[in-house]
């Protein structure tokens with residue numbers, strides 16, 4: 319099987335709500351696979367089950383043939399999975415550089431190192447500065463994270479997701495709340511990184527999705543109702559009805 | 566050097582010089598006060614590692630202080646009155662070693678449980694473990710139970726005579742400086758960055774691949790062990806120890822010191838301990854109800870001065 323990620327019959331309920339309902343999906347190595355679907359369809363819940371923040375009630379998640387479900391979240395990162403969050407999840411009282419340096423640090427093995435000052439560590443510093451350069455935040459490196467704008471926070475999320483050089487990136491609405499110019503910048507950035515990573519992209523911005531995705535899956539009430547190329551999805555009547563038509 | 570570095574060095578220099586001067590000019594009482602302050606400061610610095618930098622609101626830290634003191638008192642007791650020959654000793658290395666080992670173990674076992682909980686549950690369960698130790702000691706008649714235990718002979722260390730108040734102060738002071746440097750080094754290391762990152766955003770750190778639980782547990786053990794060391798010094802200083810030392814109110818006082826002085830700063834816990842000692846001493850003279858004005862002042866500082874006394878010194882700037 320050439321699929322990098324194989325999601326099999328995932329089920330996850332919150333009380334009466336089925337956030338994942340017999341959800342199956344496969345992501346091929348190298349593709350940008352977009353997940354679209356109405357609010358509350360269970361997109362974020364899906365990513366959380368992949369990254370380990372939430373456990374499915376039943377179902378399997380095979381990453382390179384290995385079931386992720388029994389693994390804690392921190393172990394999944396080491397297998398090569400990185401995630402960005404829909405609601406920006408940064409360490410607000412640390413500097414921008416420290417945030418990204420921690421992500422670089424995470425990739426360099428365990429951190430039970432007590433003596434050398436981390437901020438003086440060239441490998442962390444340069445690694446982090448390189449990433450900030452890629453997302454255009456080099457000049458803001460020394461600022462406290464809380465001082466940056468929402469758009470800049472979204473770009474930090476990407477820098478942090480990239481730091482692990484993970485094979486699979488799970489990106490949860492990277493465009494959320496971005497203005498026109500910022501969105502364009504983000505699309506350019508995602509275009510640049512797509513050659514090096516497999517990306518599972520949750521996104522509401524349809525223009526961005528159709529520009530970036532190789533394949534699209536449509537999630538409605540926790541269930542994948544269609545998967546196909548952007549053209550196929552555009553033409554799909556059920557999708558029109560369930561989702562695109564509403565817009 | 567930054568302004569904060571200057572302030573830190575100045576305060577530490579004053580703390581080194583003033584107490585001996587008081588002693589030599591016939592005010593031995595102030596040396597005693599300074600020794601107590603210094604020992605409590607070590608405990609506060611250790612608490613700051615998990616509370617200030619780790620964001621772990623442990624309400625049981627005084628248990629480590631008490632256990633450390635009993636690790637001096639119990640061997641000394643047996644040395645004088647017989648029984649438990651394997652334990653009977655006045656050797657300071659053994660007693661201090663015991664204090665550090667026992668508190669590290671205590672922190673490891675309790676931390677392994679506590680750190681699986683969050684928020685109020687964490688506070689409650691750390692407090693519960695400390696109270697368990699409290700009642701354990703109370704229940705042991707041999708060591709005085711409720712009434713406490715008099716330490717008739719202080720720890721014996723080569724080159725140090727701890728019966729000499731000046732030497733005891735010197736040991737406490739040097740220990741404080743070393744502990745401050747150790748904690749500062751840890752905090753700035755990769756380990757320390759993980760600890761601080763987890764305080765700021767646990768979900769993010771876990772998603773990055775950090776086993777936050779394990780990092781916190783290690784910090785918890787280091788912190789407990791340092792506090793156990795402070796307890797061994799405290800036992801030598803007071804020469805009277807009782808379960809009351811581990812009461813949750815004592816843990817609360819240690820937290821006050823850290824927060825009042827300025828959490829997550831190098832000097833903060835020392836300033837907090839100094840403020841605590843001064844207030845306890847002078848408010849305590851004015852009224853036996855000194856806890857009330859003290860509490861009000863603390864609330865005032867916490868509410869209105871971000872970053873405690875260190876925040877004030879910094880002039881509100883980050």
Ligand SMILES: Nc1ncnc2c1ncn2[C@@H]1O[C@H](COP(=O)(O)OP(=O)(O)OP(=O)(O)O)[C@@H](O)[C@H]1O
Pocket residue numbers: 332335336337355356357358359360361362363364404
């Ligand atoms: N922790 C939770 N507890 C209870 N219900 C939850 C929880 N998380 C999500 N839900 C519910 O599960 C459903 C799916 O939520 P989810 O956040 O995954 O949707 P989404 O597709 O990401 O939506 P959006 O487009 O708004 O981000 C929603 O009905 C939501 O209310």
Ligand SMILES: [Mg+2]
Pocket residue numbers: 361362363404
């Ligand atoms: Mg969502």
